[in-house]
Amino acid sequence: MSRISRRRFVEGTGAGLVAATAVPLKGQEQRPAPPTPPVPHTAIQVTVNGTRHKIEVEDRWTLVELLRDHLGLTGSKIGCDRGECGACTVLLDGKPVYSCSQLAVWADGRSVQTVEGLARDGELDPLQQAFIEHDGPQCGFCTSGQLMSAKALLNHNAHPTRDEVQHAMTGNICRCSNYNRYVESVLAAAGTLSASAGRKA
Amino acid sequence: MKSFANVNPRDLKDAVAQLQKPHAVPVGGGSDLLGMVKEHLVEPDVLVHLRALRGLDQVSSKGAEVAIGGLITLDNLSREPLIRDSYKVLAEAAESVATPQIRNAGTLAGNVCQRPWCWYYRNNFPCFKNGGNRCFSITGENQFHAIFGGGPSFIVHPSDTAPALVALDAKFRVTGPRGDRTVAAADFFALPKVNAAHENVLAPGEMLVSIHLPKAARGARSTYHKVLDREAWTHAVVSAAIVLDMEQQICRSARIVLGGVAPIPWRLPKVEAMLAGQRITPELAAKAGEAAVEGANPLAKNGYKIPLTKAVVARTLLSLA
Amino acid sequence: MNTLNSVGHPSHRIDALQRVTGRATYTGDIRLPEMLYARVLRSPHPHARIRSVDVSRAQALPGVKAILTRENCDVIWGSGDTRNQRYLFNNPVRFAGDAVAAVAAVDRHVAEEAMRMIQVDYETLPFVLDPEEALKPGAVEIQPGGNLSPNNRNERQPEVYRRGSVDDGFRAADRVFEDHYTSSHINNAQLEPRVAIAQWEGDHLTVYTPTQGISNCHTEMARDLKIAPEKVRIICHFMGGGFGNKNQNHDFELMAAMLAKQSGAPVKLEFTRKEDFVSVHGRWPTKQYYKIGVRNDGTLTAIQLRGYSGMGPHRKSSGGIGGIEIYQCPHVERSVYPVYTNMAVSANLRAPDYPQGVFGLESLMDDIAYALQMDPLDFRLKNMTRKFNDQTPYTSIGLEDCLRRGAEAFEWKKRFHAPGEGTGPIKRGAGMAMGSFFSNMGRSSAVIDVDSRGMYHVHVGVTDVGTAAKTTMALIAAEELGVPLEKIDVIWGDTDRCPYSVGESGSRTTTHTGHAVVEAAKDLKRQIAAKGMPQGNDILTATANTNPTPPANAARYSFVAHFAEVEVEKETGHVRVIKYVAAHDSGRVVNPLTATSQVKGGATMGIGMALHEELLYDRASGKPLNAGYYGARVMTHLDAPEIEVHWIETEDPYGPFGAKTLGEPTIIPSVAAVANAIYNAIGKRVRDLPMTRDRILGVLA
DSSP, rough: OOOOEEEEEEEOOOOOOEEEOOOOOOOOOOOOOOOEEEEEEEEEEETTTTTEEEEHHHHHHTHHHIIIISSSOOOOOOOSSSSSSSTTEEEEEEEEEEEESSSSSGGOOOOOOOGGGGGTTTTTOOOHHHHHHHOSSSSSSHHHHHHHHHHHHHOOOSSHHHHHHHHTTTTSSOTTHHHHHHHHHHHHHHHHHHHHTTTTO | OOEEEEEESSSSSHHHHHTTTTTTESSSSOOHHHHHHHHHHHOSEEEOOOOTTTSOEEEEEEEEEEEEEEEEHHHHHOOHHHHHHHHHHHHHHHHHHSHHHHHTTOBHHHHHHOOOHHHHHHTTTTOOGGGGOTTTTSSSSOSSSSSSOOSSSSOOOSSSHHHHHHTTTTTEEEETTEEEEEEHHHBOOTTTTTTTSSSOOOOOOOOEEEEEEEOOOOOEEEEEEEEEESSSSSOOOEEEEEEEEEEETEEEEEEEEEESSSSOOOEEHHHHHHHTTTTHHOOOOOOOHHHHHTOOOSSSOOTTTTHHHHHHHHHHHHHHO | OOOOTTSSSSOOOOHHHHHTTTTOOOOGGGOOTEEEEEEEOSSSSSSEEEEEEEEEHHHSSSEEEEETTTTTTOBBBBOOOSOOOOOOOSBOOSTTTTTEEEEEEESSHHHHHHHHHHHHEEEEEOOOOOOOHHSSSSOSSSTTOOOOOTTTTTTTSOOOEESOOHHHHHHHHHHEEEEEEOOOOOOOOSSOOOEEEEHHHEEEEEEEEOSSHHHHHHHHHHHTTTOGGGGGEEEEEBBBOOOOOOOOOOOOHHHHHHHHHHHHHHHEEOOOOOHHHHOOOOOEEEEEEEEEOOTTTEEEEEEEEEEEEEEESOOOOOOOOGGGGGOOOOEEEEEEEEEEEESSSSSOOOTTHHHHHHHHHHHHHHHHHTTTTTHHHHHHHHHSSEETTTEESSSSHHHHHHHHHHHHHTTTTOOOOOOTTSSSSSSEEEEEEEEEEEEEOOOOEEEEOOOOOEEEEEOOOOSSSSSHHHHHHHHHHHHTTOHHHHHHHEESSTTTTTTOOOSSSSIIIIIIIIHHHHHHHHHHHHHHHOOOOOOOOOOOEEEEEOOOOTTOOOEEEEEEEEEEEEEEEEETEEEEEEEEEEEEOOOOOOOOHHHEEEEEHHHHHHHHHHTTOOOOTTTTTTTTTSSSSHHOOOOOOTTOOOEEEEEEOOSSSSSGGGGGTTTTGGGGGGHHHHHHHHHHHHHHOBBBBSOOOOHHHHHHO
């Protein structure tokens, strides 16, 4: 057994520690809990993938936190939580944004689309199908974000050039660096990839 | 994140009142602010969510001038036909910011009022910008710091739209607890020797509400050229916002404002004077580039910005002429 | 090479559907009832003694359930340092970002607040960031015994490899060249940040964690927690990359386990991206001093390397500087000093010893070729390795084909020219480099069972870091069993259900575990032949525990050659890669679709390493300044050029169907190819990585 002392904390009362076997941590006297102000909450309504949710959120929750931890939609990923990688990209009123850099409260009355909302009636979106066929995901962690940026692009430009695809998706980092494949996939989904370039191994 | 309350103001007056609360900060798109809260650079108790205000994100033409609501997103601004047609430098500057996701959320006012991206500041070093009284870049890693106007702080102003607005002779409408005022873009930004802690003249509780552009001259041509540190998604290493008023081949007047080189958008009046009334030839453009870097004060590691600035000014001029 | 039925055909990833629908469950997606969230408090100082840690305010915060510091947790993280004792919480702390305390609370916001309430009294100590400085007398001692990390025989000596005598070699040379190079610390920067969930049920521990090897993680968790291995279960079904920093076990998994034990609830410990950059590990920075002798006809006579690798304060990995093996040369001496410093820890990142070493070596080889007025391609064809260490025959070697066919596809003769030739503001240039990577053989296990529906279930201890390892195993099984791919189901990522695999490290999954899969399949076929297919609820099961002996007197390597063309703008120092060809010999390619993606990925990562990435430190304070994706300037869509991939499939008698290592060789020559292309374009050498704009403008001035 490892030589670790056990301690248990008593919830909420700040009643200090019940030290078990070893030297207690320094400075741990009994102290009353400092008064903590309540965390501001707001009731919001947000439509996610076509479903309207009424939910009370902490004002400090980010949109991605709301989606992942409270609506069970874990398809959007947190890669950096600083708006520097794009893994958390969702469509907010149709436009791609970093959901880590949006507060949940700001989505009140608005509509969000995530990767879970791409497939319709069990049918994959052409982008998803193309990602499978052209080997878009390697580790897959950036894939949801790449899909949403690509979806936004194809929603308003059905036949983008390679350059337009790269510009539209440049806010999505892929460290596996599978960029060639993602671009190939999007062009294929848009039907603009020439047959000969399609499955070059 | 630390706990805070989000407040959706009813109108501008309400927004100003909310900003009077202790530890209240205004937020536009939120991209930059949330990151700063997460890093504990800012510790707000109240976020005044300006995007809740209606009507402050429009572009409208009022006779001679164009009014732009400060809360317009960078993406919408860059696509606005009036801006693209007559104030191209601003559209290009807005378009050059970061990535589509950030441009869909970030606002013009937010971009203009953005805090520096100096890594000492952003890593909570106790510098001038963080309530301290020194600048760590002077003897440290200063590859991306100022070659003009620096001292005692050597940050570079991080905004792309700011140099464009200065080049367009924009005026800023500011509102605050003491009412409204208009500040010329050129006067909005503060050199560190005037105010090392802040980058602009906004007083506590004041907000940038709208941006007003004078009517574009008929012969106006403008562009924004930005040098990045990879192919996308960095702040300007060096940038140039240039507005030329051309009559046939002659440049009647020029406005040249640099980004990435100084704590404020850096106007080049001497170079502007050189070009007035002249035909812009490759030789003149090269001379303009040379003149642009006169008086530059490089630090130990940012001397490369000098040849870079020369090249950027010369080729941007030529591309416009 | 003969055509097979499944292996060798481009196949979609068998889990691609989950990845594109958001249904792939990564560790961070998992929530357990009553789960707590944990954060780690870290030292802001690069070197400091901790006088005291006061957790009282943190403890008193409602919602805080457990706090660990060195005082109540002296668990040793065995894999965190192969030479010194590395605790979860060390005193002194030895790098900015070193762990001081861990807190578990009811949600992550409370955990963060509590973490910030912990007060630590530090006594700062002198620190050193540079490996050569750390070896000077008077440098602060970072680990007991000195800053030169002991070699494999526990001596305070550099790691040395020698053959012949370089002094003889230099004497035999017509010309001797010397130069030196540096490379930076860069981070693995995989998209999935660190996270672990630990749950105790009685004395049984389950850990959900992104790991490249569940088996090793499992053994090491049991070892470090001093509990029986059968009391530990490691689960990883999907993980978001690692490139070498998610092997074995990690301190954060142990911290999660200890917090869970103390609080009596499951604990999810999450890292921020900055923590992932600074408090895990990255590629070791190096300083490399080369001296090379050649005859006038271009024959190499001697290669000498003296290298210094900055390991951070802990020795997790080799610190090697590789690349010389790719050359034939009678006299070689390589001495590498792995040195402790007070920077972030250095350890494995995709081909750990190689891209930085190949950058230095191939830069100088190129300079030598130019000095002798030889085409760098011809110089390499002349001097490339024919036998490993000039002694041991390779089981298969397609290096020459990689060079020739790659050069042809790249149109080398057309694009290459005298360095710096041509006028105009934009200079184009072409460069190339070559490399090799050990293709190991070793221990692994696999279990395959078949049911009455004719579905085969392949149990392997693989997690698939992004390499499509699951798919590779399925293809190998399908091939050996002689059934279509659709009949294969792979069971992975759970030590309760999967046997031993070394995991994805050293590019060994295909060779080690694939081999076990082949053997298990053979056994299963024998059983089916003997007993017929199972009926009803019956299953037939075959197990293979393989540990093939590497061939005696044969070396097994993969070979690569990369070719890059760049445009350099003289006035701005801007570099753009405009053409890139990669030629690879990895024996038989099991899945050309995903293998090609691997090459594209590795080459692109290498371009980023060449042009952009460095974890930059403030020298005065010893603190990192640019941790994170923005600061590191990680390659984006707009940065990534089209990478053209050519497979040179050699016949190798070993490995599953002759497959050799694949994932790591992809990055080995890329940095050097870009560096040599830049030189060819502008006629000036940048000897320090990354080759950023300011450095390019510096040499052009």
